[in-house]
Amino acid sequence: MPDASQQPADFGTFDVIIVGAGSAGSVIANRLSADPRRKVLLIEAGKSDNHPWVHIPVGYLFAIGNPRLDWGFKTEAVPGLNGRSLLYPRGKVLGGCSSINGMIYMRGQRQDYDGWRDLGNPGWGWADVLPLFRRSEHHFGAADEAHGTTGELRVEQQRLKWPILDEVAKAAAEMGIPVSRDFNAGDNEGVGYFPVNQKRGIRWNARKAFLEPARRRPNLAIVTECHVRRLRLDGRRVTGVVFSRGNALFEAHAGQEVVLSAGAIGSPQILELSGIGRPDVLERIGVKLAHALPGVGENLQDHLQIRTIFSITGAHTLNDRAATLHGKAGIALQYALTQSGPMAMAPSQLGIFTRSSPAHDRANIEYHVQPLSLDAFGQPLHRTPALTVSVCNLRPTSRGSSHAAGADPLAAPAIQPNYLSTEADRRVAADSIRHARRLMAQPHLARYRPTEIKPGPGPEDDETLARLAGEIGTTIFHPVGTARMGHDGDAVVGPDLKVHGLDGLRIADCSVMPTIVSGNTHAPAVMIGEKAAENIIAAGNR
Template sequence: MTDPLGGAADFGAFDVIVVGAGSAGCVIANRLSADPARRVLLVEAGKGDNHPWVHIPVGYLFAIGNPRLDWGFRTEPVPGLGGRSLLYPRGKVLGGCSSINGMIYMRGQAADYDGWRALGNPGWGWDEVLPLFRRSEHHFGKADAAHGSEGELRVEQQRLRWPILDEVARAAVEMGIPATADFNAGDNEGVGYFPVNQRRGIRWNARKAFLDPARRRPNLVVLTECHVRRLILEGRRATGILFTRGGSAFRASARQEVILAAGAIGSPQLLELSGIGDPAHLAGIGIEPVHALPGVGENLQDHLQLRTIFAVTGARTLNDRAATPWGKAGIALQYALTQSGPMAMAPSQLGIFTRSGPEHNRANIEYHVQPLSLDAFGQPLHRTPALTVSVCNLRPTSRGATHATAPDAVAAPAIQPNYLSTEADRTVAAESIRHARRLMATRTMARYRPTEVKPGPGDESDAALAKLAGEIGTTIFHPVGTARMGSDDAAVVDPELRVRGIGGLRVADCSIMPTIVSGNTHAAAVMIGEKAAELVIAAGRG
């Protein structure tokens, strides 16, 4: 099927079409369909989210790499990682990445958003986006200046604690890192348990939060298993989409706007498949250029996690608790009866935000500390007690790219994150490994006799540690920036998320971030969805 547009059946006309039912897309569909006069179509490539590993929190370990739930992308070989190619999970299911992510609710730092505004994006400063975060939030605490309690997105405390993680928290305080009860008030420096998007020990994804309250509305149509092939353009205006479903081709028309919310990999791919991007690249893969936007697919940023592992003694971890059939049965029974215990675990429980060195004026590294260890997600747990002490550089300077590889939307895009390609990132990586070693060498941790398993003791030079970082580093699943927002000629969308030079088309997902936020990205994606809906509604009034 090279171009089935001519034979595509007419699926009808809508006011707004939203492509991608993920963290942002579900929010947009909810907010726009609240007006009964506005007809909205939401299309998702994946199936429904009725799969047990979506809803049981520990199922995250098994959802990643599962073709029923994950696009199954891989990166190109990454020079900074010794030529390794990484699995690059992206949700292919109703709810998108919110159905397979780590459930951590983290907004980032106020300075991130003030930085966006300073780069020429009015309306995106911390004081301007904070009301959007609050609007969607159903926080476990009382509503205050930082948190909302009437939104749809549940934010709860985790339903378990591990004594060994409490000890790691005390070790962080021993190092001078303050304990914090709230990572999300604008300055996340400190140590504490991550808040999570769960409801009573069950994952609370974007489908439950935002689609369920809206799906009874007759003016909202939600389609799953729809693969969007490209946009329909009339001159320099997007007027609809071409998609396939069940082996048949359809076209849907948009009277007002098309909104791409397919994520930092999917949205730039759809732009390129529609002839929007760098003309030389498009011509090189057999796509006729329609509109030159060289920034499409560029500016890829991601958090590279360095998964250090330390064996411990005298403490219980999930490794030994789940080592026997009886232990596993007990864990399953605990969850069945109370929705608590290890099966209610977010993949990372304890968080630490701190500075890798005194030259940084705010927290620049994030720890995800887990009472378990394994070789890779989906692999068996190790048999002996251990901690995984992952550290990531919150604001990497390395920049990668993702691009379509063929005119066919089924062909996987090329993804090159270019991790550790700058001297600054290699320096922070070396500092991060040293920092994790100092954490485990505190007086607090001494009684547990931590022994470094990964990467293993060795040369302490910057060059040697940067090389070790390349050997153990892996994605923490936070790609952003590939349809960058800005007011300059290299930007893909303007501060109102409109694709530059194309009418009736916006992008609203993590791809629009000029720079990556200093934390996990799901909360920011929801906020971007809120902002996009607000902008569309305002444009309709105008």
């Protein structure tokens, strides 16, 4: 780590500096560097993605918690989780979280984006963002109004078959849940298999999609293992960044602007270390105030997944298929020959979007049904056949925070998600467990004799079920909202993604979401990158 008194060496001047080579940052680097007149620097704190667990889809089980690929953050103790602290994975590699995530391509619901627009963010309604989703998409089907086929981001069907998941889908139909032909056309209610960001059974992350086609452009510089320590400010203008690599310290200058794409945890931390944020937080961490923005690090939202587990008989799951050396060898051989089967698995295969109760006018919960069970990601699989039937509240009302814990740029931030801190969220959690129990009790599944392992049978009153949800709930890795769009006093950026009160600085990642989307977050992050690039290009052309 560089000495505090060390003067940074000059790394050069660029038109645009992008901090973070994740889902959004990679898109921006690609789009901006397409103009050879624009000089672009992309800074990534992690290493390259040349690691087998990045590319083999089932490697997510081993990437999470791996210090080579994951920042290894933890939350503070969460009261709503009965005082538990959770692992909070974030990608520490080219491609960011797209290199360790579940590969699910999910946009959310049209009402999510229309809601952003109606909060005073013109240009962010469903009709506005749909062309941006289509622009980056290389969809497995034919091009139509909802999908594009000429973009860089591969979207494919999963290359595996689990008969027990087909049976769960039929049980969902017994409950009156319709079959979904397309989760991504604006209304995701229904049951079906998740589309994934893969290319013939291999993970297709943001690095492959957007950086690989651009990496030979002489006007794009990509540096890895470089940790941004702070932004450079000249009055109210951001003029560059200071970053370290090992014990060396550098300063890069931005002629047009800096774009923070370090994610919902990283971006607010960099702002605060630069003196931008809540005055009380900056005072607490010992950083001099440069620009007061009380919304920085606030409004954290995440999907809490309630991981119910049911043992079954009469069908295979990954638990028993991988329980022996012979089984493991067969799985490995299948993948080596065909890039299919269990090693091509996304973490979740079967999806169900539905309503936890009739009180909701659209799907408010999402199932991730998995033909496996384990105590936690990174832990060994259980030995006997079982299903994990995870349910998450798509639109939680609980709000948390993520702030720098001190002035040391390498120190982990203080993350407090505040899960289940509202009565509405506790009610949905209780209803979600009841819903999962009803699903697994459908007549179609009776032959498999599903038996509830987690949380285990017991009372069904709201208070008990909310407490049980707190015992088994965990993050589904979708933090958003910590630098939200808007015009009120707590908003951090405007609809153009420029930081309020500062020149030369935008934020483009999931932190800008005013409210969380009703689905997974990788596809929306790519879309936000497209939007930011469009805005930056337009600004440069004026």
